[in-house]
Amino acid sequence: MITMNIKTKTFFLSVSTLILVGLGLHGYSETQGGTTNGSAQSGTKPSITEYFSPASTKKMTPDADGFIQRWSLLEPINKPNRGNTVFVDSYLRNAFDTLYFANQFTIVPKNGEKVKVGEQELTWHALESKKFNVKLFRFASGLEKQMYGVLFWAVTVVNCPQEMKNVRMAVGSNSASMWWLNGKEALLLSGDRRMVMDDCVSPRLTLKKGKNIIRGAVINGPGMSDFCVRFLDENGQPIKDITITNE
Amino acid sequence: MKKINILGATALLSIVFAGTAIAQTGKPFIHDPSTIMECDGKYYTFGTGGGGLISEDGWTWNGGGVRPGGGAAPDAIKIGDRYLVIYGATGGGLGGRHNGRILTMWNKTLDPNSPDFKYTEAIEVASSDGDEDCDAIDPGLLLDPTTGRLWCSYGTYFGFIRLVELDPKTGKRVEGNKAIDIAIDCEATDLEYRDGWYYLLGTHGTCCDGANSTYNIVVGRSKSITGPYLDNMGRDMIKGGGKMVVAAGGRVTGPGHFGRTILEDGVEKMSCHYEADLDQSGRSVLGIRPLLWKNGWPVAGDNFKEGTYEIESERRGYALELVVDFVRMAGGMRGFGRNNDEPIKPVPSQQLEDVIGTWPKGNIGVRIGDYMFRPHQKWTITAVPEAGGYLGGPYYKIVIAGTDRALAATADAEVITVPAFTGAPEQLWRIDQLTDGTYRIMPKVVPNSKEKLALVSSGDSTPTLAPFDMDSDNSKWNFRSH
Known part of the structure; x- marks a missing residue:
């Protein structure tokens, strides 16, 4: 198959090929959707409601495999890249160190909060993914935003009943990404990556008792952006006795 | 699953890898x-x-x-x-x-x-x-x-x-x-x-x-x-x-x-x-x-890498070798109770020129024996580009390292070495790595025969040509570089 060609041409033509779902975050319907667990319905136009629902205030723990599904996502920052071959470590460190908006490395955003990035006014959306992963591509397409040549920011809060030492943050992302725990870099996924669960795992970390802020940035040129995050204990088992909030 | 059926003298004194096709x-x-x-x-x-x-x-x-x-x-x-x-x-x-x-x-x-x-x-x-x-x-x-x-x-x-x-x-x-x-x-x-x-x-x-x-x-x-x-x-x-x-x-x-x-x-x-x-x-x-x-x-x-190898039988682990006199290396056991403060110096390996004069000039038989990294046990295997190939590989010649003495199939389904490689089809060998990682070695032809035969161990020390049997270690070989 011809991925780079595919991706490149898709990128060039992405604007003209957008088939917009036309749904904002208001007026979600739970009645739509075509793809169910383990089955596929050919010809079904994806709706954002297949992938996300608005975040609630209900107690939420990770899923059965420990994946974190409640996130605040910022609409995509325009970051043109015709291909993903540029995603070497030095490029990414520069891209992720760049300050795009105020309080970028400290903000715990509220749903609907807006930030200014150059000429773009972007909105934070508090969401719960219906999948184990967070399909940023469908987040963008569902909001009628650009899907290629993008930089996404994601924030969530992990609440621990007690201090947890020697845990690891396990991440997969499409494409490259960087992740921080309580303001400190946890790991960098470089290169033209596909989202694979437990692809990259942080060094041993400590989750403190109470709130822990997880922050991530995912960059992509021509690809279907997404990520998945979970924490593993010192035995490599998923941590599930935590709760996830947006604040 | 798609199953198909098919019928299927450079002197080198040391281990070399001439390349991989x-x-x-x-x-x-x-x-x-x-x-x-x-x-x-x-x-x-x-x-x-x-x-x-x-x-x-x-x-x-x-x-x-x-x-x-x-x-x-x-x-x-x-x-x-x-x-x-x-x-x-x-x-x-x-x-x-x-x-x-x-x-x-x-x-x-x-x-x-x-x-x-x-x-x-x-x-x-x-x-x-x-x-x-x-x-x-x-x-x-x-x-x-x-x-x-x-x-x-x-x-x-x-x-x-x-x-x-x-x-x-x-x-x-x-x-x-x-x-x-x-x-x-x-x-x-x-x-x-x-x-x-x-x-x-x-x-x-x-x-x-x-x-x-x-x-x-x-x-x-x-x-x-x-x-x-x-x-x-x-x-x-x-x-x-x-x-x-x-x-x-x-x-x-x-x-x-x-x-x-x-x-x-x-x-x-x-x-x-x-x-x-x-x-x-x-x-x-x-x-x-x-x-x-x-x-x-x-x-x-x-894919098989050209080089010089021990050809080891999977049956017992013995090595394919010429039927020639075993030539002892100089020295013997040093003996017990000697002064261990005496200087240490390397002992040179036996070289081809040390022994080749003792070998017959004509055809020499082949057997399987204890591997002692001696010249009559080292085989140089190189592709023969003009000889064509089979699915995935070219035919090879197998010669004693440093010589043109070539492994060959005989009309009575045995193996010998001939003094010089001529390109005859019975001197060409097909080498397939098997699903368990060992190798099958087959002559391109057995003279006067249409049978597909492979190099096998008929005893610990005796090679022959016989039908390949994946269930038997007799049919399997390893190429070891030392």
């Missing part, structure tokens, strides 16, 4: 090669964009295959006396969209010069609308040997890899069949069955970037054709799991688009393309290499 010879330029098919004594594979390669012997490949419809990444399978060819009529976004269509068509022969060569009208069996999480290209076929049902996996990085069922009589989609999502994060998938397991092989990494392409082939397996396909860590391929089958190596990068060919019990080959062969202008080329199975997982073997 990894890709095929001729003009083997192709991308996304379909599973290799044998038809009337020739081999065929089709690629992206239409057309394909043909080979008379499985080693030298050239253009000439005919596969209409264009598009991307075909596959092929023989069902009964017909060949079913499947392909993606679109290009996976080449037109800027992901509206994919997968079609099947039949042909009685793959030989475009045959009067029977005529494809049936192509039939659409799967599609994608451009918006859904799938791009309907890159199909792979499996005729389930346990049920006779025909399955097709397809898709790319754009969403899911999907599974549909086809009718093996018509090549059409089974009526009412609904696609099942079975994987993400790969493309150019293929399905296989072995020993109660279904295997899903997908191509991961970045395509179409020449020497920088990171394409590689990964696998998951399931007890059910519908999945879940888990890797060796228990990760579902629907979550990106996959165990490596083959990655870049040598001077080739980006293996992709797996195909499996079972030649006989214990002898399997995998086909793929390499995104770039640095020895062939960085072009995308056809690769054929041994397919090994380790602990129930497929893994690419290595």
Whole structure:
């Protein structure tokens, strides 16, 4: 198959090929959707409601495999890249160190909060993914935003009943990404990556008792952006006795 | 599973590796090669964009295959006396969209010069609308040997890899069949069955970037054709799991688009393309290499590397050697109670010139004995390019290192060495790595015989030629470099 060609041409033509779902975050319907667990319905136009629902205030723990599904996502920052071959470590460190908006490395955003990035006014959306992963591509397409040549920011809060030492943050992302725990870099996924669960795992970390802020940035040129995050204990088992909030 | 049947004096005093013939010879330029098919004594594979390669012997490949419809990444399978060819009529976004269509068509022969060569009208069996999480290209076929049902996996990085069922009589989609999502994060998938397991092989990494392409082939397996396909860590391929089958190596990068060919019990080959062969202008080329199975997982073997080796019998671990006098090295046991403060100095290895004068000048027999890294036990193995080949490799000559004395098959199905290699077919050897990682060694011909015989151990110390038996270590050899 011809991925780079595919991706490149898709990128060039992405604007003209957008088939917009036309749904904002208001007026979600739970009645739509075509793809169910383990089955596929050919010809079904994806709706954002297949992938996300608005975040609630209900107690939420990770899923059965420990994946974190409640996130605040910022609409995509325009970051043109015709291909993903540029995603070497030095490029990414520069891209992720760049300050795009105020309080970028400290903000715990509220749903609907807006930030200014150059000429773009972007909105934070508090969401719960219906999948184990967070399909940023469908987040963008569902909001009628650009899907290629993008930089996404994601924030969530992990609440621990007690201090947890020697845990690891396990991440997969499409494409490259960087992740921080309580303001400190946890790991960098470089290169033209596909989202694979437990692809990259942080060094041993400590989750403190109470709130822990997880922050991530995912960059992509021509690809279907997404990520998945979970924490593993010192035995490599998923941590599930935590709760996830947006604040 | 696509089973086919086939009939199948440079002086070097030290261990050398003169190189590895990894890709095929001729003009083997192709991308996304379909599973290799044998038809009337020739081999065929089709690629992206239409057309394909043909080979008379499985080693030298050239253009000439005919596969209409264009598009991307075909596959092929023989069902009964017909060949079913499947392909993606679109290009996976080449037109800027992901509206994919997968079609099947039949042909009685793959030989475009045959009067029977005529494809049936192509039939659409799967599609994608451009918006859904799938791009309907890159199909792979499996005729389930346990049920006779025909399955097709397809898709790319754009969403899911999907599974549909086809009718093996018509090549059409089974009526009412609904696609099942079975994987993400790969493309150019293929399905296989072995020993109660279904295997899903997908191509991961970045395509179409020449020497920088990171394409590689990964696998998951399931007890059910519908999945879940888990890797060796228990990760579902629907979550990106996959165990490596083959990655870049040598001077080739980006293996992709797996195909499996079972030649006989214990002898399997995998086909793929390499995104770039640095020895062939960085072009995308056809690769054929041994397919090994380790602990129930497929893994690419290595094409044979020319060099100087001990040829070790798997039976007992003894080494193939000339029937000549064992020449003792100088010195003996140093003795006990000696002063250990005496200076230490190396003892030179026995050299060819130390012993060759004691060897007969004519034919010399061959036996198997304790390996002592002596000259009569070291064999230099090099390809003979003008001698042609077989599926995946060239014929080799096997000579005593530093000499032209060549291993040869005899008319009475034994093995000897002749004083000089002449290129006679009984002096040419086929070397196949077996599914367990050991090797089969076969003469190209046994004089005055049509039998297919292999080098075997008839006793711990006695080689002969006999039918190959995968269930016996007598039939297996290892090449050891020291």
